[in-house]
Amino acid sequence: MKYIKYSNGDLMPSLGLGTWKSAPGEVYKAVREAIAIGYRHFDCAHLYNNEPEIGQAFADAMTAGEVKREELWITSKLWNNRHRKEQVQPALELTLKNLRLDYLDLYLIHWPIALREDVTFPTKADEMLSLNVTPLTETWEGMIAVQEMDMALHIGTSNFSIKKIKELTEVTGVKPENNQVEMHPFLQQNALKSFCDAEGISLTGYAPLGSADRPANRIMEGEPKLFDNKVIKDLAESKGCSVAQLMLAWAVSRGTCTIPKSVNPARLKENLEAADIELSEADLAQMAAVNMNYRYIKGDFWCLPGSDYTLENLWDEGV
Numbered sequence: 359m360k361y362i363k364y365s366n367g368d369l370m371p372s373l374g375l376g377t378w379k380s381a382p383g384e385v386y387k388a389v390r391e392a393i394a395i396g397y398r399h400f401d402c403a404h405l406y407n408n409e410p411e412i413g414q415a416f417a418d419a420m421t422a423g424e425v426k427r428e429e430l431w432i433t434s435k436l437w438n439n440r441h442r443k444e445q446v447q448p449a450l451e452l453t454l455k456n457l458r459l460d461y462l463d464l465y466l467i468h469w470p471i472a473l474r475e476d477v478t479f480p481t482k483a484d485e486m487l488s489l490n491v492t493p494l495t496e497t498w499e500g501m502i503a504v505q506e507m508d509m510a511l512h513i514g515t516s517n518f519s520i521k522k523i524k525e526l527t528e529v530t531g532v533k534p535e536n537n538q539v540e541m542h543p544f545l546q547q548n549a550l551k552s553f554c555d556a557e558g559i560s561l562t563g564y565a566p567l568g569s570a571d572r573p574a575n576r577i578m579e580g581e582p583k584l585f586d587n588k589v590i591k592d593l594a595e596s597k598g599c600s601v602a603q604l605m606l607a608w609a610v611s612r613g614t615c616t617i618p619k620s621v622n623p624a625r626l627k628e629n630l631e632a633a634d635i636e637l638s639e640a641d642l643a644q645m646a647a648v649n650m651n652y653r654y655i656k657g658d659f660w661c662l663p664g665s666d667y668t669l670e671n672l673w674d675e676g677v
């Protein structure tokens with residue numbers, strides 16, 4: 359396993375397990391199996407509605423002596439309807455209770471979007487809060503406070519643009535330590551990566567395999583398919599690995615972290631083993647050429663008519 363080093367020396371395993379869409383009833387088994395075969399990094403979120411079951415799996419694995427808390431890297435995310443400064447601590451307390459933990463390794467602001475407290479997913483503009491009313495810098499101050507209380511050892515953002523990261527840093531003087539964004543061979547995030555590399559901010563890539571199990575209404579007809587790409591397929595064949603493994607090895611080789619989701623024992627193993635596949639400069643150059651800045655999770659679901667959220671001010675620097 360490769361690791362990403364934080365400024366205090368903490369090490370985040372470069373490959374972790376995603377848990378969005380891992381359904382209650384199956385996520386417990388998946389997490390136990392993952393721990394048993396060597397996963398040590400788990401990506402969670404309040405939104406995923408499965409933190410209690412994941413917490414049970416952590417607790418049982420620790421009781422069984424399979425792993426110690428300090429050997430695990432556990433990330434979770436603040437949902438959009440708890441963006442007021444004073445809401446951050448109670449939101450994190452609930453996540454910690456559900457996950458049966460005393461602290462998180464990393465806590466992220468899930469989206470640069472603010473919602474009314476009683477709304478999980480908005481269907482109309484008046485369920486959203488303008489960033490002029492609930493600015494991201496206010497949410498970030500709440501995140502800084504929970505880090506100071508050691509409830510989260512590290513804090514960061516998700517789905518944040520360069521512009522929004524700069525704004526947080528300029529206003530509060532505290533830089534996010536990690537930004538989690540969609541990233542895979544079709545969306546290589548080169549500008550964001552150069553910025554984060556220069557600033558010492560680690561990047562985690564979500565949907566590293568293209569998120570084929572996302573809700574059907576989020577799948578565009580005719581969208582490009584990573585698993586059908588000839589360059590990726592040929593290179594995987596020449597390396598003697600699967601297409602999924604090549605994409606994960608690519609993410610790890612370029613110094614980013616990747617969090618593929620699976621609830622299938624064979625694929626859990628296949629994905630974990632990808633972290634140890636070495637790619638040459640020539641392999642990386644071939645993969646670089648596959649980029650098409652294609653985003654599967656478009657964020658258009660936030661852009662409700664009458665709200666002040668648009669795709670332009672969500673992504674700032676473009677897709």
Ligand SMILES: NC(=O)C1=CN([C@@H]2O[C@H](COP(=O)(O)OP(=O)(O)OC[C@H]3O[C@@H](n4cnc5c(N)ncnc54)[C@H](OP(=O)(O)O)[C@@H]3O)[C@@H](O)[C@H]2O)C=CC1
Pocket residue numbers: 375376377378379401402468516517538539563564565566567568569570571572602603617618619620621622625626628629655
């Ligand atoms: N911060 C954010 O806004 C977001 C964060 N995320 C995080 O990122 C994680 C990963 O992204 P996600 O959207 O789940 O999508 P992924 O790109 O990880 O794809 C998951 C799909 O790929 C399948 N799969 C897994 N391994 C393989 C393999 N080796 N070969 C072929 N198919 C495979 C899974 O099926 P099966 O389970 O049956 O193996 C599932 O259908 C999430 O689970 C979540 O933790 C995701 C989206 C947004």
Ligand SMILES: O=C1CO[C@H](CO)[C@@H](O)[C@@H]1O
Pocket residue numbers: 378403405468
């Ligand atoms: O992590 C996530 C999973 O899916 C959600 C959408 O349905 C996203 O909002 C979110 O970022």
